[in-house]
């Protein structure tokens with residue numbers, strides 16, 4: 554059986570960042586990816602300024618192929634039932650509109666790790682001094698490999714997480730997010746912005762933006778609802794309230810399951826013994842579903858933690874949990890109402906945009922945000938969020954005892 558230093562499962566941005574750190578430290582690193590590379594990834598592709606800095610600093614300038622058209626995004630516009638728009642520019646200028654199929658592949662190649670695509674993880678056995686990984690190739694062949702460490706960078710529905718915590722998937726609420734693509738007849742929504750609706754009747758997560766000459770209409774809701782009906786409802790709303798005239802959706806729609814929640818209530822899942830989780834498999838997700846920057850940063854920290862644990866001869870989970878706390882702070886701060894009110898956790902200035910409104914409009918917007926938040930009441934996140942927010946103020950950090 555082949556034996557390497559580290560196996561990373563999933564060839565995405567978290568994986569690329571982790572691999573870069575490991576390969577730079579001289580560790581033999583193999584990435585397993587279930588799809589054929591370059592692979593498609595459902596994503597709006599709006600990278601935060603911090604994520605953009607990470608890509609440039611670690612992998613160099615982005616190739617043109619890694620961008621959609623429009624190639625850049627200026628900021629985010631929030632919309633509310635009261636129809637008062639709140640455009641907010643990103644700090645430090647525009648950010649790239651990533652074409653995930655090519656940006657991820659480019660970053661993976663720049664990491665210089667060995668990649669085995671069309672190879673899906675199916676099982677793990679942590680034997681203490683090594684982890685034996687079982688994977689199935691698209692040809693049908695089953696392979697076994699051993700590594701000192703395994704990193705699960707395999708996204709929200711992580712197979713690595715399922716292997717070490719089989720019960721976890723049933724313990725958190727799941728959402729479906731789906732998007733359809735439309736030819737545009739007339740679209741008054743500014744194409745330089747990502748548009749997001751705080752509207753309880755539209756769903757838990759509603760967005761729209763321009764891409765490669767078409768308009769994306771995206772909907773997110775608790776799993777079990779009907780995608781087509783939700784999408785038709787939002788499209789009709791956009792036409793009625795915003796004058797967005799679109800042709801019927803093209804056939805190439807897509808959707809997936811999402812784990813909103815763990816970041817909000819500081820309930821991350823970082824792995825067990827020699828198996829680390831990173832990126833969205835841990836629950837890292839910034840507000841408005843921005844997950845690329847925390848995937849990149851947490852991936853790099855996972856890689857560094859392995860290097861550090863070898864150098865310091867300490868258990869990797871201890872090192873990882875110390876080092877990841879900075880990323881937890883950054884991500885969970887984005888959901889923390891106290892930090893939103895008194896700090897500046899986002900990379901666009903929400904308090905400033907709110908204060909720029911007239912007093913009357915501000916009250917309308919705040920009422921609409923409150924009504925939107927009530928949509929999430931059934932998940933009982935309120936108390937946990939209040940508790941975490943208070944701990945952050947009192948202790949300057951989020952409690953690691955809440956992590957798995």
Ligand SMILES: Cc1cc2nc3c(=O)[nH]c(=O)nc-3n(C[C@H](O)[C@H](O)[C@H](O)COP(=O)(O)OP(=O)(O)OC[C@H]3O[C@@H](n4cnc5c(N)ncnc54)[C@H](O)[C@@H]3O)c2cc1C
Nearest residue numbers: 563565567587597598599674707708712832833843844845
């Ligand atoms: C509709 C939508 C829009 C979004 N828009 C944005 C946005 O505009 N900006 C932003 O920052 N974020 C956005 N996100 C979130 C962002 O896409 C994710 O947070 C981010 O990609 C997470 O990165 P990751 O590296 O953790 O994992 P992922 O990108 O999820 O990648 C996981 C990889 O693991 C592979 N894999 C899975 N299972 C296995 C297995 N068993 N064996 C081998 N490989 C496996 C997958 O094929 C995939 O390549 C969006 C998400 C969705 C769904």
